[in-house]
Amino acid sequence: MKPAKGNPKPRPRAGVKNEQVLAERVAAAMMARDRFSQWMGMTIVDIRPRTATVRMTVRAEMVNGFGVAHGGVVYSLADSALAFACNTHGKVTMAINNTISYPAAVHVGDVLTAIAESDGETRRLGYYRVTVKNQKDELVSAFTGTVYKTKNEHLKSADTTEKLADKSAKAAMPAPAADAKGAK
Numbered sequence: 001m002k003p004a005k006g007n008p009k010p011r012p013r014a015g016v017k018n019e020q021v022l023a024e025r026v027a028a029a030m031m032a033r034d035r036f037s038q039w040m041g042m043t044i045v046d047i048r049p050r051t052a053t054v055r056m057t058v059r060a061e062m063v064n065g066f067g068v069a070h071g072g073v074v075y076s077l078a079d080s081a082l083a084f085a086c087n088t089h090g091k092v093t094m095a096i097n098n099t100i101s102y103p104a105a106v107h108v109g110d111v112l113t114a115i116a117e118s119d120g121e122t123r124r125l126g127y128y129r130v131t132v133k134n135q136k137d138e139l140v141s142a143f144t145g146t147v148y149k150t151k152n153e154h155l156k157s158a159d160t161t162e163k164l165a166d167k168s169a170k171a172a173m174p175a176p177a178a179d180a181k182g183a184k
Helices: 016-033 035-040 071-086 154-172
Strands: 043-048 051-057 091-101 111-121 125-133 139-153
Touching (some): 016 035, 016 154, 043 071, 051 071, 111 139
Antiparallel strands (some): 043 051, 051 111, 091 139, 111 125, 125 139
16 A cells, blocks of 8 residues: 555654664763762663663761761652653753652662653653662652653754853852952
8 A cells, every 4th residue: 555645654763772872872971971970979770761770879978967868869869860761862851840759768888779760751741750779679769750852962962061061160160269368
């Protein structure tokens, strides 16, 4: 049967291999520029299209006044896993809404693993679930995120993104303090 006039022949979807290569390249480029995730000690353990596994170890400086890891540490791990997972398709994508619960405390030395997986998507929105477990396979966080997919390509925008990040960092730096000896 011939396609009707004016209806283009559907193009085959990119193969799984190509999607996997894209996911790996995007995640590597993101991590190379993600100073915060690096500072937190996060490593990408596994990356697949719309799925990411990220791991980190809780350090002493991450503990709050109650002697347990600050909730922001666990949130940051879940948020980074979300970011790596939702950007694997190659479009610059960012969170617009996240929720988190903490069913168990996290302690110094705990090895946390966050697994982010897609629950579905529309043309512009994606819905993700992130579970964070400790080294005993105990659930320490349940996180959900809604993300917005822009039209910008990740690998094409890497240089622009880096230049903007450098400009933002310079703009955010405080002015040097006046030299006490030189001030009159």
